[in-house]
Amino acid sequence: MVNSIYQDCLIADDKALSVKRYLSAVAFNNITRIAFGKRFVNDERKIDPQGVEFKEVIGQGMRLGASLKLSEHIPFLRWLYPLQEEEFAKHGARRDSLTKTIMQEHAIARERSGASKQHFVDALLSLQQQYSLSETTVIGLLWDMITAGMDTTAISAEWAMAELIRNPRVQKKAQEEIDRVIGQDRVVSETDFHDLPYLQCVAKEALRLHPPTPLMLPHKASEDVKIGGYDIPRGTTVHVNVYAIARDPSIWKDPLTFRPERFLEEDIDIKGHDYRLLPFGAGRRVCPGAQLGLNMVELMLARLLHHFSWAPPPGVDPHEIDMTERPGVVTFMAKPLEALATPRLPENLYQNIKFIPE
Numbered sequence: 001m002v003n004s005i006y007q008d009c010l011i012a013d014d015k016a017l018s019v020k021r022y023l024s025a026v027a028f029n030n031i032t033r034i035a036f037g038k039r040f041v042n043d044e045r046k047i048d049p050q051g052v053e054f055k056e057v058i059g060q061g062m063r064l065g066a067s068l069k070l071s072e073h074i075p076f077l078r079w080l081y082p083l084q085e086e087e088f089a090k091h092g093a094r095r096d097s098l099t100k101t102i103m104q105e106h107a108i109a110r111e112r113s114g115a116s117k118q119h120f121v122d123a124l125l126s127l128q129q130q131y132s133l134s135e136t137t138v139i140g141l142l143w144d145m146i147t148a149g150m151d152t153t154a155i156s157a158e159w160a161m162a163e164l165i166r167n168p169r170v171q172k173k174a175q176e177e178i179d180r181v182i183g184q185d186r187v188v189s190e191t192d193f194h195d196l197p198y199l200q201c202v203a204k205e206a207l208r209l210h211p212p213t214p215l216m217l218p219h220k221a222s223e224d225v226k227i228g229g230y231d232i233p234r235g236t237t238v239h240v241n242v243y244a245i246a247r248d249p250s251i252w253k254d255p256l257t258f259r260p261e262r263f264l265e266e267d268i269d270i271k272g273h274d275y276r277l278l279p280f281g282a283g284r285r286v287c288p289g290a291q292l293g294l295n296m297v298e299l300m301l302a303r304l305l306h307h308f309s310w311a312p313p314p315g316v317d318p319h320e321i322d323m324t325e326r327p328g329v330v331t332f333m334a335k336p337l338e339a340l341a342t343p344r345l346p347e348n349l350y351q352n353i354k355f356i357p358e
């Protein structure tokens, strides 16, 4: 990411960059490496044929998911708005075929070496017999992780960068902390996080104001319950508006102001224990990738802030950055963030950190 941005800055130093393009590539590479131990995009930003197929399957899944119609919930409307059953079936078959190929590659590698590599796919395959996991379940679990982990992290980092550009005071303060702790001779890594409390607060504040799934994921009441005086019958689909809770003026002081310091003043949990702040949900369905997601967002922000200074495109005032949300289950910026990056470290720190295949 850092190297790509640097190269693009060298080509045109006054050209605004589309920030999400870089963040999405990082999220894609990280999730595919964790799930499959594979990086489909090389250092020259070339994607291999399996990666192309992978991206198409993800894109198609998103398009189909977003097109789920009213008729899914109201069956008598199906004659008017038919469900795309055929497209869903075709998509499922294409996704399964790609995943089975990758699973076979892992099985062959395991047979050859006699040892299992510790990627998520290997962990699932090694537990398959013990827990009677069918192939369909393994494929489903893998794709749960891919679809739930990829956009959420890139979107969270994009919103955070938009806030940092709108609030130069916060950007400067975060950079001062990173400079003080890391200096100018090396790059930030995850092990530095405990020395970067302000950076952690920036990530938390961004997730408070811009949870990527503002209504969490739909839940279904498994029994009749009473909540806040309301009767919720068994079987009801329940959405929890964590976006509204995190902006509620009766809970938060100046709720619409981006002020990471609020988390230095009060240590508020973000992973499901404090109901004022639930970007990862809570309870049994809480996001299983919460810590990973937080680490990824913090690392992206740390690297972007350490290596570059960020400003709006020429002629745009920081407060004119369009913060409109695109409605949906996952809340993207309606107008993807464009920003000017200015390198701020010695040249040798912009080289690619080489991927060492395991």
Ligand code: HEM
Pocket (backbone or CB within 6 Å): 031, 144, 145, 146, 148, 149, 150, 152, 153, 156, 211, 212, 213, 216, 217, 218, 219, 278, 279, 280, 281, 282, 285, 286, 287, 288, 289, 290, 292, 293, 294, 297
């Ligand atoms: C900043 C990043 C992330 C945010 C804000 C986020 C948020 C959420 C939320 C709100 C839920 C639903 C919780 C509920 O309904 O109670 C969820 C579920 C889930 N998340 Fe995350 N997530 C993030 C990153 C990740 C990552 C990196 C992974 C894995 C690689 C992941 C995997 C999952 C899975 C597997 C589920 C469960 C889906 C299901 O129940 O069907 N998430 N996430």
